[in-house]
Amino acid sequence: MEQVIKMSYCVNCGVELKPSEQMCPLCGTEVVNPRQPYDRKAPKPFPERMDLFMPQDNRGFIASIVTLVLMLPSAICLSCDAAYTGGSGWSMLVVGAMAMLWVLIVPALFFRRHPIVFGVVLDTGALLGYLWIIERYTETGSWFLRLALPIVLLLAVLFTLDYLLAFRLVRGRFRQAAVVMASLSVLPVGIEMIIDSYLSGAIRLQWAVFVAIPCLILALLMLVLGRRERFKEQMKKRLHM
Amino acid sequence: MKPNQLLSSSHRAGGSPEKGPEWLELDNSAKIYPAVRTRDWAAMFRVSVDLTEEIRQDVLQQALEDTVRRIPTFRLALHKGVFWFYLDANKWMPRVEADVNNPCKKINDLENGGYCFRVRVYHRRIALEVFHSITDGTGAMIFLKTLAARYLTLLGHPIPAGEGVLCCDEPPRPEELEDSHSRYASFRHIESRKEKKAYHPQMTRMIAPRLRIITGMLPVEQVHEKARELKVTVNEYLTGALCYAFYQVQKKEAPRRLLPVKISVPINMRRFYPSGTLRNFALFVNPGIEPEYGEYSFEEIVTHVHHFMRLRLNEKYLNAVLSANVGNERNLAMRMVPLFMKNIFMDIAYRLYGESRYTSNLSNLGAIRVPEAMAPFVERFDFLMGPPRFNTHGASALSYGDTLYLSITSVVEETEVERLFFTELVKRGIHVTVESNNPPLTGNDDFPYGRRHAASKY
Incomplete structure (x- = not known):
């Protein structure tokens, strides 16, 4: 029986190719060897699995920082109002402003792919709410x-x-x-x-x-x-x- | 300062010899690597061994734990101090992982229990990926050989110590932990680092976690013969050939001004000093050509590299380079700067004197030997560079038995450099067999967290 020589060469580069190679890694020429067709099951030098980067999503972190930063002036004003001015309501202007800022910033972090109408409705609502607070807590008619x-x-x-x-x-x-x-x-x-x-x-x-x-x-x-x-x-x- | 004083200062450790040091300062050449890490990149490399039979993961895990106890410099995690990074003892044991298509990805701080290395398994292969801060190629190879020998011993094939295999039942020796840079720098002369910027190929960078690895297997005897014809060493011959490939790529690009093509070659300093350290002890020289002077032939480049190496590879010149490195670290002004500012300075220094000064590197571990009892179980060894930060290619070589394994790692789509390099060897009558990791050809969508490898900017 004729001895089958088990090796393929790249016709373009002249390098011998391991049985794991379907095409020449150097030039991309496909291996055409009628005596030894490409064997899909030949042991591969490396697995297919990729080591991907871990997701680095810090939106939750940003949202919590924003929330805390906005809560700080609100809390200070509320307690000052309660302690010194007997809850006359001026602190609600600050709280309302902070709430509006929160609505403007935080949902935008999480709903980037939602239709623009969604954002407009939210922001309009926040602005209207703040204006209503101004009317309610100031004597401007x-x-x-x-x-x-x-x-x-x-x-x-x-x-x-x-x-x-x-x-x-x-x-x-x-x-x-x-x-x-x-x-x-x-x-x-x-x-x-x-x-x-x-x-x-x-x-x-x-x-x-x-x-x-x-x-x-x-x-x-x-x-x-x-x-x-x-x-x-x-x-x-x-x-x- | 006397050498033994330096030795003791380099590991001010309270640990017992069995347990290894409690903590270690980074050695001189290791100091740069944590500072120049980026979000996605760290200076990594990998050595691996293929045994003759499938690896049993449970046995390997046991062998790994034994080896880590024997070589305590690996049992450390990187931490931030106020002025320097340091290595601190790690409570947990490392775990063996499954291998991947893109080795040498940066080890994140939270990953892998804080270890600066990973051990990966793929069929018959044990691979060790190391962050350069804990050791160099020689140290990593000793760890890998000790690990493989321990694995075989646990399977019932006792392997004696020797040829770079350490005995896991012995306690670690103090000289294995020393910072040899500090010990041997003489400060007779301090060499300037000034060097011209080198050429870098203009190629398309791949999406970041992808990595192309092409390994060429060459018969050692043929390469020896070709090198002997030109009266050079194998390392000089291969460096010249790689230089020639990049030179041709640059000529094809036809820029207005040709830049020097230089290959960075690490020099194992254990050749010059009787150091037994298992930590970093290597320096670099950058042989290459200045294409503005005129046309070069293959033989000319190889001869040029040969003479350059002959001029540089002597104890006196290398000590001047070593003294420059150690001098920086001893500088009081530099020492007093807090770590975050040091990191900025070191990053700038890396941009100025690091990868921009060479086109690619070629790291050669030389001929790998194993104890006679181990040889029947070992099929091959491999050595891989991790992705470079700014450059495009990294090459590494070693020989085991009668085969020389030369791997080129790249982060670009084009394979022109690899093709020119290997086909030139084929033209010169060297039989080359190639294999590749064939990085999956997918678009950005399949890599939700993929980011392009950093662009080449200095």
């Missing part, structure tokens, strides 16, 4: 329901729309800028309407027009410029970073 609430909601809605339109649906830098400009023209109009209805009940647009019109014109300009390829090219050339 009732402005929360008719002034603060609508303005904050308007801001939140515009921000969400802007985000969804400019970063999800609309493509192109100039068009995105146009969307943001258009929403900026809506904002002062909305704010003036809310203020007017709070102060006098009748809506008469005055100063908002002077902000809204330039913004609208700028938005239109962006749309027009965005269509001109040559202009865009020139801008790219001069403004590239």
